[in-house]
Amino acid sequence: MSTTLETPVNNGTTSVLADISSRYDHAGRDALIPMLQDIQEKEGYLSREAIRHVGRHLGLSASKIYGVATFYNQFRFHPPGKYHFMVCRGTACHVKGSERLLNSLMTLLKLKPGETSRDALFSLEVVACMGACGLAPVVSVNGEFYAKVTPRKLAEMIQECREKEAKNGNN
């Protein structure tokens, strides 16, 4: 996974990082994963600045943190796109064909899990059970759940996003 980022530091990010650091004031290195989770929850991804900040706080090198974080599928290193697609790969969804959905999305969006499109419109993520197994296979877009999704449905959803953008003059 690529870790090259060109993310400007902004004051919002700085205050989020300061706030999270204060919550882990005397924490040791075992706080690494919870800290990264908290930052991703607030910021949507782990910026280079966030990695450096955590490194300074816990006394770890950036390369060590990337090494640990890239081991887990849950962390993103790019800002999510305007339409963030999450494919559930939990057992129930797997049994109902989520792999086919993931492959369709990868083809339709020309993205791999963890990536964001160049125009920042789409991003793709694979997650474990979303807690809606009765609706399997489940895909969510910006947190909204879609039940019993098919590859055809995915193509329609993406088309709708593109049409919406074109209508708004963003494409």
Ligand code: FES
């Ligand atoms: S396995 Fe997909 S929602 Fe539970």
